[in-house]
Amino acid sequence: MTTQSENTDLQNADCNDYSDNAERNSSDEQKKMSFFGVFVRGLLMGSADAVPGVSGGTIALIVGIYQRLITAISHFDLHLIKMLCTFQIRKALAYADIGFLFPLICGIGTALVAVLSSMNYLLTEQRLYVLSVFFGLIAASCILVLKRIHLHKVSSWILFALGAVFAFWLVGQPFMQGSDHANSWLFVCGMIAICAMVLPGISGSYILLILGEYTFMSGLIKQTVSELLHGQFPASENLISVAVFLCGCVVGIIGFTKILKILLAKFEQTTLATLCGFMAGSLRSLWPFQEKNILQPATETTKEIAHYINVPPADVQMAIVAFSIAIGAMAALLIIEYAARKRDK
Numbered sequence: 001m002t003t004q005s006e007n008t009d010l011q012n013a014d015c016n017d018y019s020d021n022a023e024r025n026s027s028d029e030q031k032k033m034s035f036f037g038v039f040v041r042g043l044l045m046g047s048a049d050a051v052p053g054v055s056g057g058t059i060a061l062i063v064g065i066y067q068r069l070i071t072a073i074s075h076f077d078l079h080l081i082k083m084l085c086t087f088q089i090r091k092a093l094a095y096a097d098i099g100f101l102f103p104l105i106c107g108i109g110t111a112l113v114a115v116l117s118s119m120n121y122l123l124t125e126q127r128l129y130v131l132s133v134f135f136g137l138i139a140a141s142c143i144l145v146l147k148r149i150h151l152h153k154v155s156s157w158i159l160f161a162l163g164a165v166f167a168f169w170l171v172g173q174p175f176m177q178g179s180d181h182a183n184s185w186l187f188v189c190g191m192i193a194i195c196a197m198v199l200p201g202i203s204g205s206y207i208l209l210i211l212g213e214y215t216f217m218s219g220l221i222k223q224t225v226s227e228l229l230h231g232q233f234p235a236s237e238n239l240i241s242v243a244v245f246l247c248g249c250v251v252g253i254i255g256f257t258k259i260l261k262i263l264l265a266k267f268e269q270t271t272l273a274t275l276c277g278f279m280a281g282s283l284r285s286l287w288p289f290q291e292k293n294i295l296q297p298a299t300e301t302t303k304e305i306a307h308y309i310n311v312p313p314a315d316v317q318m319a320i321v322a323f324s325i326a327i328g329a330m331a332a333l334l335i336i337e338y339a340a341r342k343r344d345k
Contacts, residue, residue, distance in 0.1 A: 033065075035103045041065055042107020047115050049108065049203075051123070051134060056108065058200040058279055062141045066275075067264050069104070070198070072097035074257040131288040132322040136329030138283055143330075144337055145276040149269055156273040163277020167202060171285040173210050174307070181216055183244045189213045190248025195256040200279045215296070217245055288322040289313050 041063045045056035060066040075096045083092035093099070122130045149156050189211050197204030208214035224242050227234045263271040290308040313319035 033100070035099075038065070038100055038103040039107040039110075042104040042109075043111045044107075045104070046108035046111025049112060049197075051130070055197060055200055055203050055282070057198050057202075058138065058141065058282075061145060061200045061275060061279075065100075065104075066200070067261075068097070068100060070257045070260045070264065072101050073198075073253060074261045076254055077258075127290065128288045128318070128322055129325060131286050131290070132325035133329045135283060135286040135288060136326035137333055138279060138286060139326070140330040140333040142276055142280045143334065145272060145279065149273050149276065153269070155270055159270050160273040160277040160280070163274040164281035165277075167278040167281025168284050169281075170202065170210075171206065171282055181213070181241065183241060186213065186217070186241055186245045187248035187251075189217070190245040191252030194249040194252040198253065198256060198260065200275045202278055202282060203285075206285070217242075284310065288326070289318075 041060070044063060045059045048059045049056040057066065060069050080092055080096055083089075083095060146160075149160075151157065189208060192211065193204040193208045196202040196207040205214060208217060220238055221242055224234045224238055260271070287310040289311050291311050293307045293309050313322070
């Protein structure tokens with residue numbers, strides 16, 4: 001009979017072996033991808049996150065780091081806590097793939113700071129041209145991802161279609177109004193929004209808009225951070241609301257990435273087909289011709305809430321310009337991908 005002590009030793013050995021494997025795998029991957037290479041990919045993800053309706057997960061899938069990102073996030077679990085508590089710092093860093101996450105987060109943060117201010121102007125004053133570029137890029141990305149899928153399987157096409165229909169329906173939903181901002185609801189919103197951010201083609205901020213909590217949570221977080229920076233202690237109910245929302249985000253992203261990790265490991269082709277469908281369906285939110293529908297005018301304390309409605313092109317000339325830009329963006333991305341593939345060979 002195996003004693004409890006022996007069982008514990010076996011579990012520790014398994015954990016150590018797993019950590020060693022993770023460290024070796026991380027080292028191998030890092031040899032293939034430099035700090036600067038990961039940083040640039042983070043810049044691309046952050047730039048995409050600055051555009052409403054575009055997901056950083058889409059860019060991660062395009063540039064080939066999606067599966068590694070999902071794996072790294074899913075490793076923030078009890079195994080990691082155990083390593084940290086036993087001061088196995090080196091193994092913990094390798095297990096969580098910090099050598100990959102750190103430059104990626106730096107790139108995302110840098111892009112958000114640099115791009116957000118200019119993107120606000122571009123989306124307000126040059127919206128048609130910006131959306132045309134992103135429409136072409138995401139459309140080309142769908143083509144690139146489809147090339148990695150076994151399209152001879154009927155199941156791949158079915159899941160692609162289901163993903164596309166779901167995303168197309170989701171990004172067209174009207175925004176909810178009149179929420180009472182209950183903590184239980186904020187927890188659920190945090191879980192849903194963070195899961196949406198991980199999925200290609202679906203923007204987490206857009207999901208919060210649909211759920212009716214974007215203005216409340218963004219304003220609350222901004223107010224809380226501002227008060228803390230000025231040495232003021234925020235109201236307890238505000239702190240509780242922010243903490244509950246963030247807890248929902250943490251629970252959502254760790255749990256969801258573990259599910260995605262399993263799906264990508266065991267059902268890679270069908271999972272990629274579904275994710276590609278999400279990307280294709282989300283093109284609805286990037287349609288270049290849109291009319292602004294103001295739901296809540298801006299005030300001294302709140303931002304304007306507006307919903308953009310897709311409309312037909314106003315005239316033939318603008319349609320030609322928009323579609324030319326989109327086709328040019330598609331062609332540019334496909335040529336770059338082709339050149340990179342040729343160079344690797």
